[in-house]
Amino acid sequence: MAFPLRNESNVSGSEVFAGYSSTVGKLARGLLEGISESLGLETGYIDKAMNMESSLQILTANLYPPCPQPELAMGLPPHSDHGLLTILMQNGIGGLQVNHGGKWVNVDPLPNAFLVNTGDHLEIMSNGKYKSVLHRAVVNSKATRMSIPQSIGPSPDTVVAPVEQLLDGENNRAMYLAMKYKDYLELHLSNVLNGKSRLERVKI
Ligand SMILES: O=C(O)CCC(=O)C(=O)O
Numbered sequence: 001m002a003f004p005l006r007n008e009s010n011v012s013g014s015e016v017f018a019g020y021s022s023t024v025g026k027l028a029r030g031l032l033e034g035i036s037e038s039l040g041l042e043t044g045y046i047d048k049a050m051n052m053e054s055s056l057q058i059l060t061a062n063l064y065p066p067c068p069q070p071e072l073a074m075g076l077p078p079h080s081d082h083g084l085l086t087i088l089m090q091n092g093i094g095g096l097q098v099n100h101g102g103k104w105v106n107v108d109p110l111p112n113a114f115l116v117n118t119g120d121h122l123e124i125m126s127n128g129k130y131k132s133v134l135h136r137a138v139v140n141s142k143a144t145r146m147s148i149p150q151s152i153g154p155s156p157d158t159v160v161a162p163v164e165q166l167l168d169g170e171n172n173r174a175m176y177l178a179m180k181y182k183d184y185l186e187l188h189l190s191n192v193l194n195g196k197s198r199l200e201r202v203k204i
């Protein structure tokens, strides 16, 4: 899949990205409605509780040029994403791997499809019912890979804690500390990417 950024019209790259980002944001809010229902919560629960009207969304772009010795290099080290969801567009070249049962598994890109990763804040608010995905990106010797992830988070001032309705006393007690999303992000920036070590710091 090629990225539709050829300048065939008068639309600037930044306008294309702004439109893309806003559409992906809406898609994410729709997914969060389904996730609310899957947790037995009201459809709009996560949207309201996470103040998604002012959701912090970060659009980045990764470029992984071919590497003559890919086994000696790492595109992006193992980590989990900090937000609720990450929606990833790729240029059709594989490289993303997720950790499943301690093993790294290739996630081959599907044509015309986004990949959605669950993030740390979905794990925290669902009290571990959804787990954030440990993932990494490897490189290859033949083709340039591009990926464009959009991180979908709560609003920066939202204090995120396990949802009370998902807790019931002793059997199901809160497993994560409450923390403002922006404070978690500070923690995130002050750490090198190292597996799920940031999430471990708010685990009770
Ligand atoms: O390039 C990829 O597929 C993964 C990118 C990623 O995990 C990230 O930017 O957080």
Ligand SMILES: [Fe+2]
Pocket (backbone or CB within 6 Å): 079, 080, 081, 086, 135
């Ligand atoms: Fe990531």
